[in-house]
Amino acid sequence: MKLRRNSLRRLAGAAGIVAGLTSSAAAGDIVWARYGDIDSLDPHRATSTLSLQVWSLLYDTLLATDADGLPVPHFAKSWTSNEEGTEYTFSLQDGVMCHDGTPLDANDVKYTIDAAFSEETPSVTKGSWGPITSAEVIDPLTIKLTLEKPFVAMIPFLADSFSSIICDSNGDGFGTTTAIGSGPWKLVSWTKGDKIVLEKNPDYKNFGKLAENPGAPHEDGLIITVVPEPQARLAALKTGEVHIAEPPFDDVPSIKDSGELDIIVAENTGQNVFWEFAVHRPPFNDKRARLAVAHATDAAAAISLIYGDLSVQENCPVSRGVFGNDQDFCAQYRPGYDPEKSKALLAELGYSMDKPLETALLVWTGGNRQKLGEVFQAQLAEVGIKASIEIMDIGSLNARVRQENETTTGTTGSMDMMTWSWYDPDILYALWHTPGAYRGYTSPELDAMLDETRVLTDPDARKAKVQEVFKYLLENAIHVPLYTPGWEWVFAVRPEVDGFFVAPFVYPNFSDVKLGG
Amino acid sequence: MWRFLGTRIAMGALTIWITTILVTLLIHAVPGDPVQIMYAQSQGTTPEQIEEVRRSLGLDRPIPVQYAMFIERLLHGDLGNTIRGGQPVLDVIMQRLPNTLILACAAMFIAVLIGVPIGFLAAYREGSVVDISLMVLAIAGISMPHFWLGLMLLFFFALELGWLPVSGSGPLNLILPALTLGLSNAAIFARLTRSSMIDVMSQDYVQTAFAKGLPKALVLRRHVLRAGLLPVVTMMGLQFAFMMGGAIVVENIFSWNGVGRMAVEAIFQRDYPIIQGFILTFSVVVVTVAIAIDALYAVLDPRIRRA
Numbered sequence: 001m002k003l004r005r006n007s008l009r010r011l012a013g014a015a016g017i018v019a020g021l022t023s024s025a026a027a028g029d030i031v032w033a034r035y036g037d038i039d040s041l042d043p044h045r046a047t048s049t050l051s052l053q054v055w056s057l058l059y060d061t062l063l064a065t066d067a068d069g070l071p072v073p074h075f076a077k078s079w080t081s082n083e084e085g086t087e088y089t090f091s092l093q094d095g096v097m098c099h100d101g102t103p104l105d106a107n108d109v110k111y112t113i114d115a116a117f118s119e120e121t122p123s124v125t126k127g128s129w130g131p132i133t134s135a136e137v138i139d140p141l142t143i144k145l146t147l148e149k150p151f152v153a154m155i156p157f158l159a160d161s162f163s164s165i166i167c168d169s170n171g172d173g174f175g176t177t178t179a180i181g182s183g184p185w186k187l188v189s190w191t192k193g194d195k196i197v198l199e200k201n202p203d204y205k206n207f208g209k210l211a212e213n214p215g216a217p218h219e220d221g222l223i224i225t226v227v228p229e230p231q232a233r234l235a236a237l238k239t240g241e242v243h244i245a246e247p248p249f250d251d252v253p254s255i256k257d258s259g260e261l262d263i264i265v266a267e268n269t270g271q272n273v274f275w276e277f278a279v280h281r282p283p284f285n286d287k288r289a290r291l292a293v294a295h296a297t298d299a300a301a302a303i304s305l306i307y308g309d310l311s312v313q314e315n316c317p318v319s320r321g322v323f324g325n326d327q328d329f330c331a332q333y334r335p336g337y338d339p340e341k342s343k344a345l346l347a348e349l350g351y352s353m354d355k356p357l358e359t360a361l362l363v364w365t366g367g368n369r370q371k372l373g374e375v376f377q378a379q380l381a382e383v384g385i386k387a388s389i390e391i392m393d394i395g396s397l398n399a400r401v402r403q404e405n406e407t408t409t410g411t412t413g414s415m416d417m418m419t420w421s422w423y424d425p426d427i428l429y430a431l432w433h434t435p436g437a438y439r440g441y442t443s444p445e446l447d448a449m450l451d452e453t454r455v456l457t458d459p460d461a462r463k464a465k466v467q468e469v470f471k472y473l474l475e476n477a478i479h480v481p482l483y484t485p486g487w488e489w490v491f492a493v494r495p496e497v498d499g500f501f502v503a504p505f506v507y508p509n510f511s512d513v514k515l516g517g
Numbered sequence: 518m519w520r521f522l523g524t525r526i527a528m529g530a531l532t533i534w535i536t537t538i539l540v541t542l543l544i545h546a547v548p549g550d551p552v553q554i555m556y557a558q559s560q561g562t563t564p565e566q567i568e569e570v571r572r573s574l575g576l577d578r579p580i581p582v583q584y585a586m587f588i589e590r591l592l593h594g595d596l597g598n599t600i601r602g603g604q605p606v607l608d609v610i611m612q613r614l615p616n617t618l619i620l621a622c623a624a625m626f627i628a629v630l631i632g633v634p635i636g637f638l639a640a641y642r643e644g645s646v647v648d649i650s651l652m653v654l655a656i657a658g659i660s661m662p663h664f665w666l667g668l669m670l671l672f673f674f675a676l677e678l679g680w681l682p683v684s685g686s687g688p689l690n691l692i693l694p695a696l697t698l699g700l701s702n703a704a705i706f707a708r709l710t711r712s713s714m715i716d717v718m719s720q721d722y723v724q725t726a727f728a729k730g731l732p733k734a735l736v737l738r739r740h741v742l743r744a745g746l747l748p749v750v751t752m753m754g755l756q757f758a759f760m761m762g763g764a765i766v767v768e769n770i771f772s773w774n775g776v777g778r779m780a781v782e783a784i785f786q787r788d789y790p791i792i793q794g795f796i797l798t799f800s801v802v803v804v805t806v807a808i809a810i811d812a813l814y815a816v817l818d819p820r821i822r823r824a
Contacts, residue, residue, distance in 0.1 A: 033684070036782065039602030046602045047555055121603075122573070124555065127566040176604055192604065192612050194686050194774035227684045227772045231668055235676045236683040393785050395549030403548070435564055 028220035030497070030513055033227040033236060033245035035488070037193050042175030043164040044116055044123035049421070049488065049506060052161045054196060054224060056507045059164030059181035060104065062090055063155065064208035069268050069321035069423065069504040071159035074208030075104070075182075085150035085457040092141040096182055097203045098167035104182040106143040110135045111168035113145070125162045128426075130154040150455040152462060153426035156323065160423050160505065184217050184511050195225040206511065210503045217511045218499075237261055237492055243515070244500060244508070247492040249368050252310065255492060262497075265310055266489040268321025268504035271421040272314060275480035278404040278414040279441045283357055288345045290477035292357070293415060294335035295342035296383040299482045302375040306368055310490055311483045317473050318425045319484035321504045324466035333474040334481065342383040353384045359413035360404075361387040364397050367487050373417060387415070398438075405439040419486050423505050425453060425466045432478065441478045525811055529804035533797065540796040541584045544789055551600045551787035552576065574600055576789075587793055596797070597790040599783075606794040610776060614798060616686055617775035620694055620767070621760040625753065627699025628706050633749060635703070636710025637742070643715055651707065658704025663763060667697040667770040684772035694771040698763060702756055709752050714745040747817055754810030758803045 034053075039046035043055050064074035073079075076090040096104040113135040116123035123129070130151030136144045147154070157163055167180045174180075179187045184206070185198035200217040227233045230248035237245055238260070247255060247263075255261050275293060277284035284290055300313040314320070315330035351357045361380075363373040370391050377387045392400065397416065404414035420427055433450045434442040449469050456462040473479040491508070493500050499512035552571045571577050575586060590597050596606035639651040670693050675683045682690050717723060718741055726736045765777035776795055783791035 039599070040604060042603070048601070051602070122569075124570055126569075175602075176608065191686075191774065192609050193779055194772075225685065225772070226774070228778065229668075229684075229770045229772070232671060232684050232770055232772060235671055238676060239679060239683055241683050241685075393549075395551075395554045395785055395787050396547075398553050399548035399550065402553075437564065 028515065030219050030222045030244070030510055030515065031225060031242045032222065032508070032510075033225050033233050033242040035226070035228050035230075035233075035246065037226045038190075038196065040175045041177075041179035041187065041190060043162060043166065044121075044125070045175055047124060047162075053507060055161040055164045055181075056183070057185040057198060057222070057510065058179050058183045058187060059161065059166065060096065060183055061159060061161060061163050061165060062109065063159035065156075065159045065210070065423070065504050065507075066208075067210060067268075067504065069270070070323065071156050072208045074159070075165065076158075077207065081457070085152065085455065086147045087144065088147075088154075089138070089142065089144045092143065093205070093207055094141055096205060098169060098182050099180050099186045099201060100167070100169050102167060102169045103140075104165065104167060105140040106137040107140070108165055108168050109143045110137050112164070112166045115166065128153070128157050128162060130157070150457060152457055153424050153454060156424040161507070185222055188221075193226060195223055198222040198224070204511075209509075210501075211509055211511045212499070213511045218514045219510070222510055234492070237494060240494065243494045243497050244491055246488060246490055249307070249310075249490070252490065252492075253308065260495075262493040262495065264491040264493055264500065264502060266485060266491070266502040266506050268319075269421065269485040269489055270319055270322050270423050270505045271419065271484050271486040271489065272317065272319040273417060273419045273482045273484065273486040274314075274317065275415055275482060276401070276418050276438075276440060276478070278401075278407065279478075280405060280408045282411050282413070283349065283351075283359070284413045284415065286349060287476055288349055289357060289413070290480070291335050292342045292345040292349070292383070293359075293380065293385060294477045294480045295338045295345070296380050296385060297376060297480070297482070298337040298379055300337075302372055302379065303483045305375055306372045307483075311485055314481040314484040317428060317470055317479045317481055318422070318466075319481075322423060322425060324425045324463050324470070326467065329467055330470055330474060330481070333471045335474070335477055339383050342385075346384050351384055356381075356384045356386040357413065358386045358411075359388070359415050361389045362397055362400055362404075362414065362416035363389060363391045364394050364417065364419065365391055369417065376417075401438045401440075405436075417482065421486075421505075425469070428466075428469055428473070428479075429454065432473070441476075446472055521815065522808070522812065525808045529808055532804055533800040536800045537587070537793065537797055538584070540793060541580065541587065544784075544787070544792050545580050547784075547787065549787045550576075551789065554787055555601055576600075583789075587790075591797070596794040599791055600788045601786055606790045609779065609791060610794050610798055613774050613776045613779055614802075616773060617761060617764055617768070617777060618802070619691065620698065620764055620773055620775060621757060623691055623695035624698035624702060624760050624764075625757060627695055628702035628756070629749075629753070630703075631699070632703035632706025633710050633746075636707040637714055637745075639707065639711040640714035640718065640745075641737070643711075648711075652711065655704040655707040658701055659708070661701055663697055663701060663766045664770060666701065667693070667767055670697055671770065686772070686774040690771065690773065694764075694767045694773050697767050697770075698760055702760065705756065706749060706752065710745065710749055713748045714741060717741050717745040720744075743817065747814065750810060750813055750817060754807050757806050761799060761802065 034050060036050050038051040038054050039048055040051060043059065060075045062074065062076040063071040066072045075093055075096060077093050079088055079090040081088045092106060098104050113132060116126055116129050117132065131148035132145055133148050134146045138144055167182065170178060170180045184201055184204040186201050188197040188199050190196045199221050202216045204216045206214050227236060233242065233245040234247050234251055236242035252263060256263055277290050279285050303311050303313060315327050315334045316325045318325055346357060361373060361377060363369050373389050377389055380387045401416050429450045431437050432442060432446055434447050436442050449465060452465045453462060453469060456465055489506060491502065496516040498514045498516055502508050552567055556567055575583060598605055599609060635651050639648045642648050671683060674681045674693060681692055723740055726740050764775055765781055767773065768775040768778040780795040
């Protein structure tokens with residue numbers, strides 16, 4: 001009896017020691033694990049989604065995004081513009097504080113914009129701010145932006161975390177070790193490659209961002225940790241080391257069946273996965289060849305097979321959540337699945353089952369895209385298209401696509417499953433306006449339409465022009481949408497986590513989170 | 518001895534310099550532009566603006582000029598900034614290098630602690646069931662891939678038993694990664710130690726020692742073990758470099774915040790400054806270890822000491 005008591009005491013003591021050493025998070029800390037780290041704490045220095053998600057926690061923006069992906073007032077409680085669309089005046093909320101106790105006001109907005117357009121170190125997103133020529137402080141709660149020419153995409157940009165407002169009290173170490181903002185969370189530390197430790201901003205006020213909670217986060221801390229291995233993330237979720245993480249795709253069905261973890265799928269992500277083609281040489285210099293591929297592709301079936309209900313077919317060149325997206329409109333022009341029509345087009349071009357159209361099929365690694373590629377490969381084979389899959393990292397894919405577009409000789413084609421994400425249809429300008437992001441398809445007609453999408457200030461007129469671009473891209477099979485979302489969009493959440501959700505464009509929200517017992 | 522070390526250090530410095538040149542050439546040979554990658558998938562920037570960023574980063578200059586810029590910064594103790602995020606490369610590396618070194622040292626400790634005794638025992642009992650069993654076990658260890666072993670250890674000790682954390686870079690987090698790296702390398706050391714010891718025990722001087730009537734334990738410890746460790750010490754140097762590199766897989770599985778994982782990410786992102794910084798650091802560490810091993814080798818073998 002005595003021996004048993006001693007053994008139990010030793011065991012309990014050891015367990016306590018292990019638990020104490022193991023736990024790096026306090027009881028009130030939310031732990032979120034992701035596959036990678038941010039690139040910088042400075043919103044002007046990076047473009048990755050991983051960085052944006054953290055900036056959205058640290059900083060405020062002039063505007064916010066509603067559930068449908070549209071910009072709404074936030075730090076800027078209202079704004080006016082002149083008739084030409086070259087001057088915007090924003091009225092700011094009063095009483096918003098930076099994390100260091102200084103007030104957030106028009107001077108900080110000016111500081112942020114001036115930094116974006118500085119000569120020495122301009123923001124890497126300078127182009128997305130638009131042709132701003134000056135940021136003038138009218139008074140502490142009023143700022144006026146002047147543009148060289150109209151750029152209506154600036155308004156949705158000001159709702160995205162690329163436009164995070166940097167407090168002008170930031171000094172040495174900004175972007176590397178310090179980050180003073182006015183968002184719901186304050187930076188405690190960033191151990192590069194490992195984790196970011198945040199604590200709640202007790203003075204936070206939410207005016208327009210999606211959240212039930214109008215003030216400071218409920219929990220005391222948020223730890224964003226890097227766990228590259230999907231199986232390790234799943235294990236950490238099960239042990240309780242992590243509260244929220246993206247699980248391995250192949251485990252999602254079993255997770256759902258067991259009910260052990262909740263599965264939350266982001267919506268209105270703006271992510272668009274699509275076919276694009278090397279159009280400067282045969283066979284895809286011919287519209288019929290591109291249409292043949294489009295008609296041979298049963299995206300809905302392939303997606304259902306590989307992703308289940310985690311993703312859906314997308315009909316538009318910009319995805320759900322982005323201005324102008326209209327599934328019914330795009331369905332009229334998107335070349336749908338029709339293998340007979342595909343075969344007929346191939347026959348016109350001189351191809352047949354015995355003499356197949358040959359093309360490379362470039363696919364980006366990860367996210368089970370290689371499996372999806374194989375399904376598409378099989379679909380194409382059924383109509384007489386011989387696609388050779390080449391799987392590569394995103395860097396090589398980008399280089400390869402451009403290389404293929406710049407190759408004008410040869411008869412073997414090249415097509416790729418490309419992926420882009422943006423909050424505004426202006427992404428189509430970057431992709432398809434001369435010279436094009438990958439030097440692919442361009443035309444004067446398309447350029448003219450894209451130019452207009454940047455200057456039309458009337459929302460209805462702009463939407464009509466944007467959809468005109470959609471029609472052009474779809475009818476000519478230049479940009480054949482496949483599915484949305486496409487990457488890093490599934491979250492597994494432990495049962496004690498309440499209130500977690502993902503806002504449009506994959507911004508997880510933690511202000512509403514409460515950790516139950 | 519000092520001449521010996523001086524020569525080794527000079528050769529090491531030359532190796533490092535040649536490595537920086539080769540790496541600069543090779544990373545530019547890999548397709549993919551770092552700025553294009555940074556903007557891909559999530560940016561509405563025109564190609565002209567991308568070119569502007571490339572110019573600001575100096576990426577529009579010829580490779581030799583870029584290399585000269587790298588060397589110039591290096592001589593000032595500056596490894597430049599990352600392309601993605603503009604972080605000081607030296608800070609990024611130095612925040613993680615200790616973790617990789619700790620992991621490699623811990624794994625080496627485990628590998629030697631387990632592998633050498635097993636190999637010694639197998640050699641002593643050459644041809645017996647013990648020998649065969651241990652060597653089969655060693656072959657299994659060599660054949661076991663890190664990612665499989667790592668995940669098995671993770672699921673067993675972290676998930677099932679709950680004894681250790683799944684991920685992170687704290688003290689307790691070191692155990693599983695070190696075991697993963699160490700066990701597979703222990704197998705290599707076991708086989709090497711066995712073959713080395715068998716070879717030594719067949720030497721005339723060992724037979725002479727036995728013939729003199731010296732105690733078996735004394736003969737084994739003084740004459741066999743010390744001599745037999747020479748190739749093991751050499752292998753330690755080689756395996757340390759391997760562990761530094763092999764740590765990439767282990768670091769990824771266990772989220773151990775080391776330079777290996779950093780390097781892989783940098784390669785995918787074509788972040789040249791980090792890659793150059795990593796290779797430079799790796800070269801320095803490996804060359805330093807090699808010199809240290811050579812020095813240790815000289816201590817163990819008097820013939821080399823006099824050379």
